[in-house]
Amino acid sequence: MEGCAEEGQVMLLGVDYSPFVVRVRIALALKGIDYDFIQENLQSKSELLQKSNPVHKKIPVLIHNGKPVCESMIIVQYIEEAWDNKAPNLMPKDPYDRAIAHFWAAFIDDKLIPSILGTCRGQGEEQQKAVEESVANLLLFEEVLESTGKTYFGGDEIGLVDIALGGLLVTIQTAMKVTDIVLIETQKMPLLCAWADQFCKDDKVKEALPDRAKLFEIMSARRAKDRNEEVDR
């Protein structure tokens, strides 16, 4: 039966600190869907992961009734469609609004994430350029909230774009601590800060967010490793 998915086994393969996994966990939590979380070891990927995502061998992978869905935003859209009779609805109904939501989700993946990664991995001039790009990209989201006057990108309720960006929040905030670089500041982005606050306080979202201390450790270690590799070069 199309779109009917109340029954069925749901498994999520991932690591709890990955922002892409967090996105999926937020969507599952919002919809109140029970699932088994399989914590993967990325240094030694399980057979199940390799079999379920043979093309990319990446997490997250959602396995619903034995069938795998890959790529975090494709998974979030799948969750919305397969459980479309369960509130909340994560996508607007109007085709134009849907296209805009898809546009911003794609922008986050294609432009925002690479620029933020650049702030963690780059050094000197390269890093400075990444910081400028990241701030410019984040300001676009501030402008969206300014123009709509709504709490969330999805309007009065959390939607696709909130999940796409919100899933990254703890990672971005932790990155700022590790690099000592401010990307989201209240003065420049008051609405975005308010949104971030509101988003992270949501009961359902809270369940899905990663442990900040653990993430800080992981990101600090990675940055130290990157720096050592730079020095060795």
Next chain:
Amino acid sequence: MGEGEEQVKVLSQWPSPFAIRVLIGLEEKNVRYESLEENFASKTELLVQMNPIHRKVPVLIHNGKPICESLIILQYIDEVWPGSNSFMPSNPYDRALAKFWADFIDTKFLGTGIHGILKKTGEAQEEGKRYMLEYLGLLEGVLKEFSAGGSKPYFGGEQFGFLDIAFICHTCWFEAMETLGKWKIPWESEFPRLLEWMKKCRERESVHKIFPDPHKILEYAIKFREGYLRSN
């Protein structure tokens, strides 16, 4: 949907597979539209106004409102003009698969495969060819599965759908890519289903109308490659 009230424009560039994708989508739905050719040297005010963030084609302008990103535009076209031919499969799982493979085509297949040949030389280009063959192998397998072992003609099964349109637009560059890479893809022996599928797609009115002349694409591709290698 009223006649004469609707205004559909596409900001386009004739060799762009992404623009070709959108135009094929509109043709399939029998939507009347105006195609506005952007030039390569400088961007028009309209493009900058309609797509300020990326400043790229294609842009669909529907009654004055812009929609950007070709795959997003395809889905929009499908939703606004459902008609009798849905691009997207009806069930969520098949939709997720179609989106997954479309994304694969635009990132890995295009980036590492096609561009690996168009933009590289020597060993790097040879590596591009290897990736291309590997990815074509994957897509041959996907087509076998989605076409129910070949009993149906398309990635969309009976329907010339989202994934068919997402992929077919890149195929008009294949001949140019083979010429520039000085190689021939072993279609008959290695990818017979894809070969058959391409033939079938090219017979469609939409594809036949929109596909540019392969000689023109080759000319353009040569200049594109020369320009790219000069500045990189």
